[in-house]
Amino acid sequence: MPPPDNEAIAEQVFTALADPSRRAILAALASGGPATATDLAGQLPITRQAIAKHLALLAEAGLVTAEPGERRRVRYRLRSAPMQVAQQFLAALARDWDGPLAALKDHLDQHAGGTGPARSSD
Amino acid sequence: MAFPDRIERTIEIAHPPTKVWAALTTAEGLGTWFGNEAGIELRPGGSAWMKWDGGHTADMRVERVEEPTVFGFTWHIYGLPEDDPRRTYVEFTLEPAGPGTRLTVVESGFAQLPEDAYRTAYDGNAQGWASELGELADYLDAAA
DSSP states (O other): OOOTTHHHHHHHHHHHHTSHHHHHHHHHHHHHOSEEHHHHHHHSSSOHHHHHHHHHHHHHTTSEEEEEOGGGOEEEEEOHHHHHHHHHHHHHHHOOOHHHHHHHHHHHHHHTTTSSOSOOOO | OOSOOEEEEEEEESSOHHHHHHHHHSHHHIIIIISSEEEEOOSTTOEEEEEOTTSOEEEEEEEEEETTTEEEEEEEOTTSOTTOOOEEEEEEEEEEETTEEEEEEEEEOTTOOOHHHHHHHHSOSOOTHHHHHHHHHHHHHHHO
């Protein structure tokens, strides 16, 4: 039973990744772990205000979760589940059957020992 | 639905099904046109593998063996982490077409989501590595 929500989840991931600032924020959370908006502003060439706006949007889309951090600051953590759904979408696009099937044809033609057709015409 | 669950290709091959069957279901065949090296236990539940010169490997589980018409196996979804339990099902169907073969390959299951991924996807809790790292810390504390 293919779940109806996969499409929506993947779309949110790809929309988030289409923006270079959000891509940078997600990449920073992936490589460095949970961080506050202030932490991220110190690492990225993006204003703290813009980062806060992007984080709110990402949290709403379920791509990061907000959790209490030190000194009552909100820390943001990457949620991997939606990324895994997007990965499935990419896996289907990255699966190449045309190459192997063409190789199968060539293989069979070569094994025919010269009596088979030289090469099919597709 | 835009989310692709299934990939299907049909090609005409100018060789009889028995030859195509051998290319699909023997280590020699799979290790020549598909991988660079291969092994296979040709029975439902049997294991099969392919290796490529670049270092990539694929482990398959044979599911259907109906010589010389249907050969099916499952394998890991390419690009997902090694420990991800999701697998796609690949089925080759061979039909005689004149002196040759009409070969269809269908790979399905890209849109599946296991039960636990559903839970992770829909609850609002921070889980995953957070809880796993917490469990590791508890384990190390207990062991100390």
